[in-house]
Amino acid sequence: IPDVGRKPDWLRVRLPTGAKFQEIMDIVRSHKLATVCSESKCPNIAECWGRGTATLMLMGSVCTRACKFCSVNTGNPHGWLDADEPANVADAVALMGLRYVVLTSVDRDDLPDLGAGHYAACIRAIHARMPDTAVEALTPDFQGRHELVAQVLDAGLATYAQNLETVKRLTHPVRDARAGYETTLDVLKFAKGHAPQTVSKTSLMLGLGETEGEIEQALDDMRAADVDVVTMGQYMRPTKNHLPVQRFVTPDEFQRYRELALGKGFLEVVSGPLVRSSYRAERVLEHNNVG
Ligand code: SF4
Ligand code: SF4
Incomplete structure (x- = not known):
């Protein structure tokens, strides 16, 4: 299926610059640190790193699932x-001087606890090493198992996504056959109930063929699951083997969806063509009395 063609101007990205960005990039290179930001060539890298925010990937680069929008390799890590990863991740946060770190991972359906214990160990290691750094976890769905979600939350999170x-x-x-719309909403609702002080967050990619009415329904479903923060960004096709882009959503439309979502009571809405789910993640720290 053909793609919609050439990228519009608003998706063209400037080369990253800035003293803080350069300083962190030198540290990342010299210590061979793996960040999602640099490995995915994220367009927001200078801005995020300049603010002391970055995303780190846990548990390897082989995923047990195969979502049709994602370029991560599928396999069984057995x-x-x-x-050593918890200690290494804590070292990376310290070396990069992060004030806000997002931990994410591949799905690990091969592990008995689906990776929840490893997340908790990494979060605790960061808190021990960098007590003032806020941690966000953008996790797998843990097959909807509440006790595993609780294990991650109990390690102490600013944001659960x-x-x-x-x-x-x-x-x-779009998503792997084992993932589910209702499962994700259920996990988010459980997370907010279990740890009301932790901000709950989710994300939508736009441009996959969804209608405005369907976006509005998704936003309503999120609010019904007590989700605090939503991000919306343009879907970009990683390779020809992935789902084609149906449409480039204009910056004005993203702004309209932001206003629509804010009107529904979200605490924060980040919406724009280049938005990734961890873009401006540290903004949640500006909100008090969450929950
Ligand atoms: Fe990194 Fe996320 Fe910022 Fe991109 S948006 S630079 S992945 S923290
Ligand atoms: Fe990619 Fe996550 Fe899907 Fe795995 S579960 S294929 S890492 S989006």
């Missing part, structure tokens, strides 16, 4: 885990 990714009708084919 229970492999790096026991799990991405809905798309509207209900497009969940399949």
Whole structure:
């Protein structure tokens, strides 16, 4: 299926610059740190790193799932885990001087606890090393198992995120067959009930063929699940083997969806063509009395 063609101007990205960005990039290179920001060539890298925010990937680069929008390799890691990762992640946060770190990962359906214990260990290691750094976890769905979500939350999070990714009708084919629209909403609702002081967050990619009515329904479903923060960004096709872009959503439309969402009572809405789910993540720290 052909793509919609050439990128519009608003998706053209300037080369990152800035003293703080350069300083962190030198540290990342010299210590061979793996950040999602640099490895995914994220367009927001100078801005995020300049603010002391970055995203780190846990539990390897092989995912047990195969979502149709994602370029991560699919396979079975057969229970492999790096026991040094919690300490190494804490070191990376310290070296980069992060004030806000987002931890994310591949899905690990091969592990008995689906990786929840490893998340908790990494979060605790960061708190021990960098007590003033706020941690966000953007996790797998843990197959909807509440006790595993609780284990991650109990390690102490500023923000708990799990991405809905798309509207209900497009969940399949967009997400892996094991992922579910209702499962993600249920996990988010559980998370908010279990840890009301932790901001709950989710994300939508736009441009996959969803209608405005379906976006509005998704926003209503999120609010019904007590979600505090939503981000919306343009879907970009990683390779020709992935789902094609149906449409480039204009900056004005993103702004309109932001206003629509704010009107529904979200605490924060970040919406724009280049928005990734961790863009401006540290903004949640400006909100008091969450929950
Ligand atoms: Fe990193 Fe996320 Fe910022 Fe991109 S938006 S630079 S992945 S923290
Ligand atoms: Fe990619 Fe996450 Fe889907 Fe795995 S579960 S394929 S990492 S989006």
